[in-house]
Amino acid sequence: MTAEKIAQILxxxxxxxxxxxxxxxxxxxxxxxxxxxxxxxxxxxxYAHEEVAxxxxxxxxxxxxxxxxxxxxxxxxxxxxxxxxxxxIPVVFDPVGVGSTLFRTEMAREILSKVKxxxxxxxxxxxxxLIGENWxxxxxxxxxxxxxxxxxxxxxxxxxxxxxxxxxxEDVVTDGHEIHIIRNGHPLxxxxxxxxxxxxxxxxxxxxxxxxxxxxxxxxxxxxxxAAEIAAAKAxxxxxxxxxxxxxxxxxxxTEKQIIQYSSTENTTVIE
Amino acid sequence: MTAEKIAQILxxxxxxxxxxxxxxxxxxxxxxxxxxxxxxxxxxxxYAHEEVAxxxxxxxxxxxxxxxxxxxxxxxxxxxxxxxxxxxIPVVFDPVGVGSTLFRTEMAREILSKVKxxxxxxxxxxxxxLIGENWxxxxxxxxxxxxxxxxxxxxxxxxxxxxxxxxxxEDVVTDGHEIHIIRNGHPLxxxxxxxxxxxxxxxxxxxxxxxxxxxxxxxxxxxxxxAAEIAAAKAxxxxxxxxxxxxxxxxxxxTEKQIIQYSSTENTTVIE
Amino acid sequence: MTAEKIAQILxxxxxxxxxxxxxxxxxxxxxxxxxxxxxxxxxxxxYAHEEVAxxxxxxxxxxxxxxxxxxxxxxxxxxxxxxxxxxxIPVVFDPVGVGSTLFRTEMAREILSKVKxxxxxxxxxxxxxLIGENWxxxxxxxxxxxxxxxxxxxxxxxxxxxxxxxxxxEDVVTDGHEIHIIRNGHPLxxxxxxxxxxxxxxxxxxxxxxxxxxxxxxxxxxxxxxAAEIAAAKAxxxxxxxxxxxxxxxxxxxTEKQIIQYSSTENTTVIE
Numbered sequence: 001m002t003a004e005k006i007a008q009i010l011x012x013x014x015x016x017x018x019x020x021x022x023x024x025x026x027x028x029x030x031x032x033x034x035x036x037x038x039x040x041x042x043x044x045x046x047y048a049h050e051e052v053a054x055x056x057x058x059x060x061x062x063x064x065x066x067x068x069x070x071x072x073x074x075x076x077x078x079x080x081x082x083x084x085x086x087x088x089i090p091v092v093f094d095p096v097g098v099g100s101t102l103f104r105t106e107m108a109r110e111i112l113s114k115v116k117x118x119x120x121x122x123x124x125x126x127x128x129x130l131i132g133e134n135w136x137x138x139x140x141x142x143x144x145x146x147x148x149x150x151x152x153x154x155x156x157x158x159x160x161x162x163x164x165x166x167x168x169x170e171d172v173v174t175d176g177h178e179i180h181i182i183r184n185g186h187p188l189x190x191x192x193x194x195x196x197x198x199x200x201x202x203x204x205x206x207x208x209x210x211x212x213x214x215x216x217x218x219x220x221x222x223x224x225x226x227a228a229e230i231a232a233a234k235a236x237x238x239x240x241x242x243x244x245x246x247x248x249x250x251x252x253x254x255t256e257k258q259i260i261q262y263s264s265t266e267n268t269t270v271i272e
Numbered sequence: 273m274t275a276e277k278i279a280q281i282l283x284x285x286x287x288x289x290x291x292x293x294x295x296x297x298x299x300x301x302x303x304x305x306x307x308x309x310x311x312x313x314x315x316x317x318x319y320a321h322e323e324v325a326x327x328x329x330x331x332x333x334x335x336x337x338x339x340x341x342x343x344x345x346x347x348x349x350x351x352x353x354x355x356x357x358x359x360x361i362p363v364v365f366d367p368v369g370v371g372s373t374l375f376r377t378e379m380a381r382e383i384l385s386k387v388k389x390x391x392x393x394x395x396x397x398x399x400x401x402l403i404g405e406n407w408x409x410x411x412x413x414x415x416x417x418x419x420x421x422x423x424x425x426x427x428x429x430x431x432x433x434x435x436x437x438x439x440x441x442e443d444v445v446t447d448g449h450e451i452h453i454i455r456n457g458h459p460l461x462x463x464x465x466x467x468x469x470x471x472x473x474x475x476x477x478x479x480x481x482x483x484x485x486x487x488x489x490x491x492x493x494x495x496x497x498x499a500a501e502i503a504a505a506k507a508x509x510x511x512x513x514x515x516x517x518x519x520x521x522x523x524x525x526x527t528e529k530q531i532i533q534y535s536s537t538e539n540t541t542v543i544e
Numbered sequence: 545m546t547a548e549k550i551a552q553i554l555x556x557x558x559x560x561x562x563x564x565x566x567x568x569x570x571x572x573x574x575x576x577x578x579x580x581x582x583x584x585x586x587x588x589x590x591y592a593h594e595e596v597a598x599x600x601x602x603x604x605x606x607x608x609x610x611x612x613x614x615x616x617x618x619x620x621x622x623x624x625x626x627x628x629x630x631x632x633i634p635v636v637f638d639p640v641g642v643g644s645t646l647f648r649t650e651m652a653r654e655i656l657s658k659v660k661x662x663x664x665x666x667x668x669x670x671x672x673x674l675i676g677e678n679w680x681x682x683x684x685x686x687x688x689x690x691x692x693x694x695x696x697x698x699x700x701x702x703x704x705x706x707x708x709x710x711x712x713x714e715d716v717v718t719d720g721h722e723i724h725i726i727r728n729g730h731p732l733x734x735x736x737x738x739x740x741x742x743x744x745x746x747x748x749x750x751x752x753x754x755x756x757x758x759x760x761x762x763x764x765x766x767x768x769x770x771a772a773e774i775a776a777a778k779a780x781x782x783x784x785x786x787x788x789x790x791x792x793x794x795x796x797x798x799t800e801k802q803i804i805q806y807s808s809t810e811n812t813t814v815i816e
Contacts, residue, residue, distance in 0.1 A: 027573040029299040033465035048342040051375035070592040103595035193577035239793025249511025301571040305737035310784050320614040323647035521783025
């Protein structure tokens with residue numbers, strides 16, 4: 001995938017400012033909304049069972065995040081997800097902390113059994129858990145394992161029949177066939193809560209404007225990573241507080257030229 | 273309304289630091305609390321049905337915001353609202369996203385049918401929906417229509433028998449008779465989530481110290497807008513992340529002298 | 545307690561990065577998670593009745609905060625608390641706003657009757673209310689009374705059989721026998737929402753790595769206060785917005801050397 005293509009898709013997000021409907025956790029709502037606004041998308045959070053179907057169908061994408069799930073929010077996610085499916089709105093799923101408790105695993109699998117999701121974004125531990133594989137994990141910060149994440153992502157994409165965006169030290173995006181690696185980002189992202197969750201919502205914004213969701217996912221991750229690199233270079237030495245607001249600045253200011261200059265992606269697909 | 277009067281009311285907010293009870297949405301709770309604290313008010317968020325009546329009656333104002341409503345929070349709003357009405361505590365209402373789903377419209381109307389509100393703050397699309405008028409809208413970011421917002425605000429104030437604070441490119445405050453225009457503020461406010469919601473809570477703080485709620489609304493909007501202008505001049509070029517924290521700084525630091533110098537309001541009432 | 549000891553415990557928090565399970569209020573979730581991350585701990589928020597027992601037992605500490613309580617979250621707190629008790633995980637309790645409504649008082653007492661808590665962190669008004677003593681209060685910002693807070697803390701520790709961390713103009717930590725005073729901190733902490741709540745969660749992180757919870761509490765408060773002083777010196781003149789992010793920076797950057805240099809604690813225990 002060319003850097004020009006990625007930059008062009010960012011341009012479309014800013015021009016079309018898609019409405020992204022988030023059913024997400026209580027820790028990251030504010031940061032998610034500010035990140036989407038900074039990027040040029042239009043966030044909405046709506047959870048009531050009585051309105052999520054209506055909201056999902058007018059959105060450009062629906063993002064489901066189980067970070068602080070309960071049965072009521074899961075029910076809302078399924079109602080919204082079915083509505084999105086009916087109206088061909090892409091659904092992006094973030095299985096936060098799945099595997100850290102049995103309840104999360106059950107709920108994540110229930111959502112996946114009832115809603116067709118276009119993209120799943122998670123770390124290695126979360127992705128592994130979704131397909132019943134083992135991976136070292138700790139609380140919701142799962143996934144600092146040492147396995148082959150490319151293979152894991154590919155396997156998950158094939159079994160779940162969706163695009164997997166597995167993020168970590170190396171970011172992998174795959175539809176089970178093509179495998180793309182993105183080498184952007186910065187370790188300071190792990191020092192600010194909700195950066196993974198916001199990335200998932202950003203993939204929603206990209207999927208809303210680009211029908212090829214493999215391309216949308218690679219582009220969203222690359223843009224996000226480049227913004228993080230610039231923010232870290234500018235304010236990272238000050239600490240995670242400064243990085244957080246500078247990252248929002250850069251999501252807003254990053255130019256297509258900077259994307260072309262700094263994004264680093266690779267198609268590593270091996271003919272099997 | 274003179275700028276001196278506005279500055280004087282700000283001084284009273286800081287001196288009396290009124291307790292503002294917010295039943296608001298999960299996206300903006302933190303920003304709302306920090307904004308009220310910066311301004312000099314004392315925020316409290318309480319939602320449990322068992323305690324909202326008690327909390328509302330010790331507050332200086334009650335703020336109801338339906339941004340992430342559900343039946344339980346609406347029920348809490350009505351309990352709190354009735355308690356506020358009984359104890360002559362002003363109620364300020366923010367009908368976030370009303371019109372984007374049928375559920376929001378129904379719930380907003382139910383609240384208005386059961387609680388006497390002193391001030392409604394919303395954008396043109398939201399205000400129009402409350403009185404059954406059409407206006408272009410998109411998700412909860414409704415209201416970039418092109419109609420005559422002054423006329424709309426006046427009509428809504430008359431029909432709903434309350435003060436309408438309609439904010440947008442031009443801010444309008446009216447009790448259905450007098451019409452005031454406030455020409456402060458900055459476009460960066462639209463790039464930070466919850467700036468509309470925080471403004472609604474700020475109007476609660478002003479209404480808590482100034483019994484003339486038309487005057488309180490004009491003053492609150494003017495102070496908020498001047499703070500935004502100064503923050504934008506100081507940090508706006510950095511981006512929305514920097515603007516967000518600088519805006520909190522300015523809500524805290526803005527002087528009565530600056531209010532006198534920069535606030536721009538106009539009474540455009542036409543004798544009918 | 546020596547400053548060297550305090551610095552050493554901070555070092556252990558950063559090395560062990562304990563998982564802190566928070567069941568907290570909707571206003572402070574994001575700030576709490578970012579503060580714990582900055583400090584070097586690993587935050588998790590989980591509320592569902594079906595999973596809180598599982599999450600609490602894999603955590604290093606459980607933090608319960610009733611800031612925006614309802615019956616469901618109180619039930620979750622009790623389930624999680626019992627699990628923590630069963631697995632000898634320390635429980636830290638923040639009775640936010642207790643006394644401002646009868647419901648809060650009842651719920652706080654119910655939690656204390658069913659869960660053995662290691663540390664309670666609150667202001668004078670909150671601590672007084674827990675043991676049925678009078679203290680001037682206003683909303684959830686209770687406790688600017690003028691009584692003898694050392695005596696109050698000691699009485700509460702004895703009656704509730706726990707460690708009391710009473711914070712205010714002077715911070716007091718006591719197990720009912722030893723009384724420690726911490727003279728760090730900065731008034732700007734009162735201008736940022738959730739700084740008390742985050743401190744409670746920070747005490748959870750310290751209690752997770754230091755079995756002597758009296759020592760853990762004194763250390764956590766001292767580290768927190770020193771970070772606030774440095775942040776205020778660096779950015780406090782800018783306002784509460786700047787102080788907020790600089791405080792997160794300092795929680796991340798503060799060195800053990802700075803702790804040794806600036807922490808100010810005193811054991812004031814009087815032999816009775």
